[in-house]
Amino acid sequence: MKTISKIFALSLVVLGFSTASFAQSTATATASATLLTPISISKTADMSFGTLASNAVGGSVTLTPAGVISASGTGVRIMNNSTGAAASFTVTGEAGQSFSISHPATITLTSGSNTLTVNSIINDVTNSNSGSGTVATGGTKVINLGGVLVVPANAPKGTYSNTSDLTVTVNYN
Numbered sequence: 001m002k003t004i005s006k007i008f009a010l011s012l013v014v015l016g017f018s019t020a021s022f023a024q025s026t027a028t029a030t031a032s033a034t035l036l037t038p039i040s041i042s043k044t045a046d047m048s049f050g051t052l053a054s055n056a057v058g059g060s061v062t063l064t065p066a067g068v069i070s071a072s073g074t075g076v077r078i079m080n081n082s083t084g085a086a087a088s089f090t091v092t093g094e095a096g097q098s099f100s101i102s103h104p105a106t107i108t109l110t111s112g113s114n115t116l117t118v119n120s121i122i123n124d125v126t127n128s129n130s131g132s133g134t135v136a137t138g139g140t141k142v143i144n145l146g147g148v149l150v151v152p153a154n155a156p157k158g159t160y161s162n163t164s165d166l167t168v169t170v171n172y173n
Contacts, residue, residue, distance in 0.1 A: 093170075102130040105120065121146070
């Protein structure tokens with residue numbers, strides 16, 4: 001009888017521990033992901049300060065992001081019927097998404113061994129060379145760039161250009 005009592009007592013202890021092992025609970029989480037339209041940018045127009053004449057004094061020509069050119073100083077003249085063109089880029093992406101924008105503030109134009117500097121390059125989204133914008137409702141945003149062309153005294157004639165440094169970068173924020 002004593003053996004039966006010991007077996008019974010041992011069974012109760014084992015059952016007590018096994019009850020604790022059944023005291024568990026579970027929960028389930030949902031996993032999700034949202035994929036956005038990839039952001040991209042393409043050039044739609046090149047920057048042009050128009051056709052200019054300069055003399056021994058020099059000066060500068062300002063090109064606004066709206067494409068308006070104006071000369072300052074007495075040494076630079078915008079030739080009749082010459083117009084400017086802002087550099088223009090189209091950003092395509094997810095409507096309503098914020099993006100960062102950056103581009104150089106200064107570039108150098110060359111004609112052979114001669115150079116001219118374009119500085120104070122700004123865009124019409126942030127009025128600087130960096131900052132943030134938002135993709136418009138239709139999924140695009142146009143960015144226009146202007147700057148100031150510095151024409152030194154006695155600048156040699158020529159067609160000055162830069163085909164690689166006016167790069168605009170955009171990224172989702």
